[in-house]
Amino acid sequence: MPLDLAQLLSQIKGLVADLRVGQRERERRLALAQKVLRSHEIEPLKRKIAASNTTWLVAGIVEGLSQHYEAPPCPEEFTVIASDGSHIDVDRHSSVPCYLINIGTALLQYGESPDALLASEPALFFGQDLVIADASGNREEFIEGALLGVKRSVEECGAVARLAQELPPERPALALLDGSLILWGLAGRDFEEAKSYVREELLERSYLGALDSMKRLSQGGELALASYISFPRSTDVVNALRVALCPHDPADCDLYCSTRRDRDCDGVGGIQDGELFGTLLGDGERSPVFVSGSRFMRKHYGEHQIHFFYLKVDEEVARVEIPAWVVERGLVGLVHALTLDQCKRGHGYPVALMEAHEKAVVTNADRERFWELIETSLWEERLPLRSSGKRKSKRTRWV
Numbered sequence: 001m002p003l004d005l006a007q008l009l010s011q012i013k014g015l016v017a018d019l020r021v022g023q024r025e026r027e028r029r030l031a032l033a034q035k036v037l038r039s040h041e042i043e044p045l046k047r048k049i050a051a052s053n054t055t056w057l058v059a060g061i062v063e064g065l066s067q068h069y070e071a072p073p074c075p076e077e078f079t080v081i082a083s084d085g086s087h088i089d090v091d092r093h094s095s096v097p098c099y100l101i102n103i104g105t106a107l108l109q110y111g112e113s114p115d116a117l118l119a120s121e122p123a124l125f126f127g128q129d130l131v132i133a134d135a136s137g138n139r140e141e142f143i144e145g146a147l148l149g150v151k152r153s154v155e156e157c158g159a160v161a162r163l164a165q166e167l168p169p170e171r172p173a174l175a176l177l178d179g180s181l182i183l184w185g186l187a188g189r190d191f192e193e194a195k196s197y198v199r200e201e202l203l204e205r206s207y208l209g210a211l212d213s214m215k216r217l218s219q220g221g222e223l224a225l226a227s228y229i230s231f232p233r234s235t236d237v238v239n240a241l242r243v244a245l246c247p248h249d250p251a252d253c254d255l256y257c258s259t260r261r262d263r264d265c266d267g268v269g270g271i272q273d274g275e276l277f278g279t280l281l282g283d284g285e286r287s288p289v290f291v292s293g294s295r296f297m298r299k300h301y302g303e304h305q306i307h308f309f310y311l312k313v314d315e316e317v318a319r320v321e322i323p324a325w326v327v328e329r330g331l332v333g334l335v336h337a338l339t340l341d342q343c344k345r346g347h348g349y350p351v352a353l354m355e356a357h358e359k360a361v362v363t364n365a366d367r368e369r370f371w372e373l374i375e376t377s378l379w380e381e382r383l384p385l386r387s388s389g390k391r392k393s394k395r396t397r398w399v
Contacts, residue, residue, distance in 0.1 A: 026270065033268040033276050036241045038066045049243050049293075051250035058243055059236035062307065062327070063288035068281050071340045072333045075172045077111035080342060082176040082352035083159040085152045086362040088370055090130070090144040095384070096374055098126040099144065101152050103159045104359030106352045120359040121159070134197035141198045150185040154206045160225075161210035169221030174338040175214060177227040178353050181306050181321045183207060187296040203300060211304045215325045224331040225323060226339060228350055232319035236308075237273045237290060242266075273310060274317040281312035286320075286336050289327060311336070313343045 046061050088100040100122060107117040125143070133140040143151055160175045167173050183203055191199040217223050242265035243251050257263050277287050287310040297306050304323040309332070311318050320339055326332065342350035378384075 029268050029271050030275060030279065033238060033241055033271050034279060036244050036268065037237075037276065037280070040065065040241075040244045045240070045244050048249055048251065049240060052243050052246075053250070053252045053254060054239065054243065055253045056239045056242070057234075057236050058239045058293040059308075060291035060293055061240065061288075062291055065237075065240075065288065066280065067288045068285045069288075069336070070282075071284050071286070071337045074110075074337045074341050075334075077171055078338060079110070079167055079171055079173040080106075080108045080176065080338060080350075080352045081160055081163045081167070081173065082106045082178075082350065082356040083156045083163070084178050084353060084356040084360045085156045085159075086360045087148055087152050088362060088367055089148055090142075091371065094371060094374070095378055096126070097130055098124060098374070099130070099148060100124050100362075100370060101148075101155050102360050102362050103155055104356040104361070105159055105163055106355040106359070107163055108352050108355070116355075118355055118359050123155070132198050132201050139195075139197065141195055146185050147198070150183055150202055153179065153183060153185075154202050154210075157207055157210045161213045164214050164217050164223060167217075167221075167223065169217070169223075172222040172334060172338075173224070174335060174342075175223065175225045176339070176342070176350055176353055177225075178357070179227060179229060181225075181227045181304075181323065182292065182294055182297050182301075184296075187294070199300070208301070208304060211323060215303070215323070218325065218329060218331070222331065222334060224326045224329075224335045224338075226326070226335045227321045228339065228353060229319040229321065230349060231316060232272075232274055232310075234273050234319060235271070236293060237287075237310075238268055238271050238276060239293075240290075241268050273319070277310040278312065278317045281310065281317065283312055283314065284340050286311045289322075289332060291324075292321075309336075311339060311343075313340065314348050316348060318343075 042061060042064055045065075049058055049060060052058070083103055083105045085101055085103045087102065090097055090099045102120055102122040104120045105118070107115075109115040129143075131140040131142055141147065156177055160177060164173070164175050186199045186203055211225070214223060214225050218225075245265045245267055247264055248256050251265075281287060289307050289309045292306045292308065294306070301323075303325060306321055307324060307327050308319055308321045311320050320335065322332070322335055326335060339350060342352055345351040346354050
């Protein structure tokens with residue numbers, strides 16, 4: 001039975017009315033955020049942020065707060081590489097426990113001899129690859145669900161690192177990933193303590209190993225790594241303004257405000273960084289560079305501490321993340337120029353990422369054919385086929 005839109009209409013009107021009521025308050029908070037961003041002294045705020053104890057993620061200030069930068073010109077010859085992935089999760093209703101990760105890659109060369117190399121590489125994981133075990137073999141974690149999403153991000157980073165090894169060092173290049181460079185799926189307490197062996201395998205050995213490889217390559221030429229986050233919902237910079245508005249120095253949410261409802265910092269609460277910089281940046285301009293305040297990142301990323309800036313592309317403000325060595329080697333301008341160029345070529349989204357995504361995408365029809373191929377292969381080898389009633393029911397046409 002289709003969705004009854006008539007029943008929803010009155011609820012949708014209620015939603016619109018609620019948004020209209022909150023619009024004036026949102027505009028007031030945005031105006032205050034703009035004022036604080038432009039007027040606050042940088043060095044005292046940097047010291048206050050460093051000493052404060054907050055319950056939200058606060059950006060560290062690197063270049064400033066309100067500055068905005070135009071993109072430098074692109075090099076005459078350059079390369080952009082990108083990777084993206086899709087996956088088929090473990091299906092506990094199927095005969096065989098396994099999962100698939102499909103990685104799409106794009107290598108685009110610009111200049112006198114333009115070229116493009118697009119590829120996809122599906123990988124099937126089964127048996128011992130289904131788990132991550134500790135050194136003793138006594139504990140193991142099954143790779144599925146959210147953890148499979150982390151595994152896919154690791155594979156995407158590894159793919160772009162392998163592509164980077166084939167690039168000529170004399171040619172400027174940008175390696176692009178989609179989404180955050182921080183593996184937030186590993187930031188929970190479990191992966192700090194009981195399941196630390198999972199974090200060590202996926203983050204320290206695999207993911208940071210790929211970042212190490214790209215950093216070494218960058219030392220022999222102009223190779224920069226960045227990730228692109230479209231329509232971000234982050235509030236790191238606005239949270240720095242909340243620290244600025246706090247009457248206590250240092251700010252301490254647990255000590256002063258654990259039971260208060262009328263906090264001074266709530267004057268800019270609910271505003272996202274993208275909204276704020278959307279009012280400050282011109283088309284193609286970037287914000288100052290900031291550094292993530294993630295405790296997880298500071299503890300485990302070492303020389304790859306994640307920095308970021310905001311980039312205005314048409315009507316959207318995107319977040320671009322870069323490791324510390326990109327900043328230290330003076331490659332922020334290259335990232336800015338090439339990312340903006342990619343967005344213009346891709347009608348608002350980096351064309352290399354778009355092409356990599358197209359090579360990686362796994363459709364619902366692909367998923368069905370994948371499981372049918374698994375079952376057909378089992379049948380041909382006369383191996384037992386087991387499937388739950390739920391799975392059979394979903395695949396049966398009912399009248």
